[in-house]
Amino acid sequence: MLKWISLGLGLIGLAAGTGMLFGDAGDGAGVRISRHGNGAPKESTCFVDGLRDGPTLRWYADGQLRAEGLFERGEMVGEWIWYGPDGEVDLARSGLYQDGELIAEARSGASETNDGV
Numbered sequence: 001m002l003k004w005i006s007l008g009l010g011l012i013g014l015a016a017g018t019g020m021l022f023g024d025a026g027d028g029a030g031v032r033i034s035r036h037g038n039g040a041p042k043e044s045t046c047f048v049d050g051l052r053d054g055p056t057l058r059w060y061a062d063g064q065l066r067a068e069g070l071f072e073r074g075e076m077v078g079e080w081i082w083y084g085p086d087g088e089v090d091l092a093r094s095g096l097y098q099d100g101e102l103i104a105e106a107r108s109g110a111s112e113t114n115d116g117v
Contacts, residue, residue, distance in 0.1 A: 028047055028048070028049055028050035028051075029047055029048050029049065030046070030047055031044060031045065031046050031047070031054075032044070032045055032047055036059075036061040037061070038061055040059065040061055040062070040063050041057075041059050041063075042058065042059060042061075043056065043057070043058045043059070044056065044057045045057075045071065046071070048073075051071075051073055051074035052071035052074050053071055053072060053073055053074070054070065054071060055068075055069075055070055056068070056069055056070065056071055060085055062085075064083070064085060064087060065083055065087075066082065066083055067080060067081065067082045067083065067093075068080070068081050069081065069097065074100075075097075075099050075100040076097040076100045076101075077097055077098060077099070077100075078096065078097060079095070079096055079097075080093070080094060080095065080096075080097050080102075081094045081106070082094045089106065091105060091106045091107075092105065094106035
């Protein structure tokens with residue numbers, strides 16, 4: 001069974017039971033959702049040519065948001081925000097990334113929290 005949904009990226013198919021979203025070209029491009037053992041989403045990532053490339057969200061097994069950021073050609077780039085299990089921003093891991101490396105940590109004055117939305 002195949003269901004179609006729109007994520008603002010055009011139509012993307014959802015293969016029932018696989019936990020994976022995919023584009024219709026079969027070329028390693030599209031959006032994939034991996035899942036924890038309990039079935040909860042683990043990561044939602046765009047792929048181009050088989051590499052992560054685009055917006056990414058990661059969650060803990062209980063559904064709490066773990067991270068949000070961007071990949072470019074398989075590497076973390078730009079601003080990433082990481083959250084601890086309590087929803088507080090993990091300042092040691094959050095900040096600006098270039099070529100997969102943290103180059104500037106988030107400011108310690110940040111009072112951001114994740115309210116689960």
